[in-house]
Amino acid sequence: MGLRKIINKVLMLEILKGMALTFKALFRRPVTRQYPKYKREPFGGFRGLHALTRRPDGDATCVGCGLCAAICPSKCIKVRTTTGPDHKKIVKQYEVEVLRCLYCGLCVEACPYKAVVLTDIYEYSGFTREEFLMTKDKLLANWDRFAESRKKSYFARFWRPLLSDFKGSAEQAALKDLSKAQRHKDIYIEAGR
């Protein structure tokens, strides 16, 4: 054992070093957020509570194709449809069992009409299971709540191919036009709150 090692051992230098570090940490800025007082804004594309978007006339955008129910890994979406007087499909029932949901966002990806979305609402608690059975009305109400508080465009982040994915190619230009139309659609969803 060298002299240095003995000095280290007797004076407990390595422990003192550690203590010095913790002492320094006393003067650092705290990283903890006092949660109910301060809330961090969720990042764009956060996968929280479900909602059904509205058309400009105020109805739900959902056409009842049932793709969300088909892809759901935990089978927690239930869609029932009937035929209306003018042979139109009417979505009679649209339910999401929120307690069984995985929040994977595959329903959002499967929906061709951007009718079902995951909002960035994350504070929802209740005392009964019934409160977490989201019926169509509740889901539409969620959308209203989300649309009111929304600052950024939701779809810009969540969507699979962002515009920047296709820089330069010919197919790209075609898609860009399409997505211009898409942007209009986004605005119209926004307007339809």
Added chain:
Amino acid sequence: MPEQKGKLRKKELTINMGPQHPATHGVLRLELDIDGETVVKCTPHVGYLHRGTEKLGENRTYLAALPLTDRLDYISSMANNVGYCLAVERLFGIEAPERAKFIRTMASEMARISSHLLWLGTHALDIGAMTVFLYAFKEREWILDLFEMLTGARLTVTYPRIGGVRNDVSEEFLSSLYKFTDEFPKNIEEYETLIDQNRIWLQRTKNIGIITAEEAVNWGLTGPMLRGSGVDYDLRKYCPYDAYDKVDFDVPLGKNGDTYDRYRCRMEEMRQSARIIRQCIEKLPEGPVMTPDAPKFTLPPKERILKDMEAMIQHFVLVIKGPVTAPDGEIYSAIEAPKGELGFYFISNGTGKPYRMRLRSPSFIHASVLPLLCEGALVADVIANIGTIDIVLGECDR
């Protein structure tokens, strides 16, 4: 060894450690036969967190089974997702575009850092160093925030897709991650200042739970457990997937195969991970993040569904029935997950669902080595041994 001595009988005491024990990191139950402070026999019991992931995988389409893999090793769900997608891609014979590969590499290294930070924090906490736990969680929080920025969820990310990744990275995310890789090595130095030379830490880890290289290979250990014993085996180097062949990194190796060497290995790995992330950001190529060459296996872009009949039909078939044009055959594909080699074995029979999905999870194999580590050691070292094998029971029991 029951012994008769006068009227007093002496025999081992059998105690159950777990399933609800704070140091077992989940629901591991160890049946310990102890003689005084020495463990005579150790029998691990697993299965308390069994959810039937493999069976569930057979009843979901290839795309819908992806969120199940999040719940295997829930600390590094990104690595599981990448492993799953990679296996399915190899089965289908498709390849993700270059940009997606770099993003995946970056994201799986983030998962590695997050996993190792949690391991470091809890392992040190079990052994008695509480400060490291608090410090490590500070950086882990940053990583989880980055995950949220990238994917919209902190833990169960469901981010990669068969044939790419779900969405592109934003500039905001990349700059924050770059800043992280700048600062993270300094943070590692801090953890090392706290415990690296600390005499209590050294006493609790040096020469505890020794596995020789031969034993490690025989038991099928992988990951830092194997490299801690000095065996140079890393799937990222030896059969590179994604963008690992385009980045430069070292594989840290241990020497003695004790708890301390494995600790050193994991600390070094975190440094290398930060280095890989940095290179990925610097080399990130332009291009699509979802392969455009495999319309039969990937969901078409949303813009096209309502404009193009072909795309719409494809979308409906893929969502409802899965990729029904999937080729027959079987495949084993493995990645280097933070815990070790995570393998996926698929048998496909040409329907949209796998006929069989089998997982080779490192945690299960590492849990089986516990008797080797614990027998003959002290009861207090059982805690150190559970910490050092770094198991997650979600993956172990599947």
